[in-house]
Amino acid sequence: MMKQVILLLFMASGLTLSVSESKYGSLLPQAADQSFSVGYIQMKSAENCSYKVVISTSCSSPKFTADEISIVFGDAYGNQVYAPKLGDSISKTFEQCSSDTFEIDGACASKICYVYLYRSGANENDGWKPETLKIYSINTKPITFDFKTSIPNATWFGYNLCDFPKVPPPPFEPFFPTTPPPFHPFTPTTPPPPFHPFPPTTPPPPHPSSSYKLFTPKWLIYVILGFVFGFNV
Numbered sequence: 001m002m003k004q005v006i007l008l009l010f011m012a013s014g015l016t017l018s019v020s021e022s023k024y025g026s027l028l029p030q031a032a033d034q035s036f037s038v039g040y041i042q043m044k045s046a047e048n049c050s051y052k053v054v055i056s057t058s059c060s061s062p063k064f065t066a067d068e069i070s071i072v073f074g075d076a077y078g079n080q081v082y083a084p085k086l087g088d089s090i091s092k093t094f095e096q097c098s099s100d101t102f103e104i105d106g107a108c109a110s111k112i113c114y115v116y117l118y119r120s121g122a123n124e125n126d127g128w129k130p131e132t133l134k135i136y137s138i139n140t141k142p143i144t145f146d147f148k149t150s151i152p153n154a155t156w157f158g159y160n161l162c163d164f165p166k167v168p169p170p171p172f173e174p175f176f177p178t179t180p181p182p183f184h185p186f187t188p189t190t191p192p193p194p195f196h197p198f199p200p201t202t203p204p205p206p207h208p209s210s211s212y213k214l215f216t217p218k219w220l221i222y223v224i225l226g227f228v229f230g231f232n233v
Helices: 002-025 210-214 218-232
Strands: 048-057 068-074 080-086 099-107 114-120 130-136 143-146 156-160
Antiparallel strands (some): 068 080, 068 114, 114 156, 130 143
């Protein structure tokens, strides 16, 4: 029973490995996007790291080349390593069926996921032809890129396997209410004039009393009596 379990685990691991290898084996080098330029990714690490780059030249490549070869590689977090010129014709680098090793210093990459080669030479299409490119570093796992094709002249050519992090959205700006208008306390209107009670009119004369009505002057009586008697005569 134990042997069967071990056999199943071994088969599963072998299947996983084969799937992983086929994934990268199906990729082919391509020209970089037109927007790509060396230095467009800023080096975020002030500390430098050393890399060993091993480039094997194909046996179908020209016997020797005077082309100038440059390399750039990095990770998905903005750390980029650039070497503008690798070797020269005097040192007999990049000869047919040869392997050349270069020590390059640059930013410390966490996981190398892209590499491009640049060829500058007289031949447009029939130039230097790399076989493989391997990068070693104490900070990252060794990684191998298969080329097996000629590098187009004056073109960054290679691999980009990076899953670049997306640009974060702009920070949320909290809403600040507009400044309220200044508070003006209610100012009462001009108060009405103070109340002046209506002055009473002049009171009418008092009514005569009953005793006043009964009192008749004596002279008035004499006048009346005289008038009466004189009329009768």
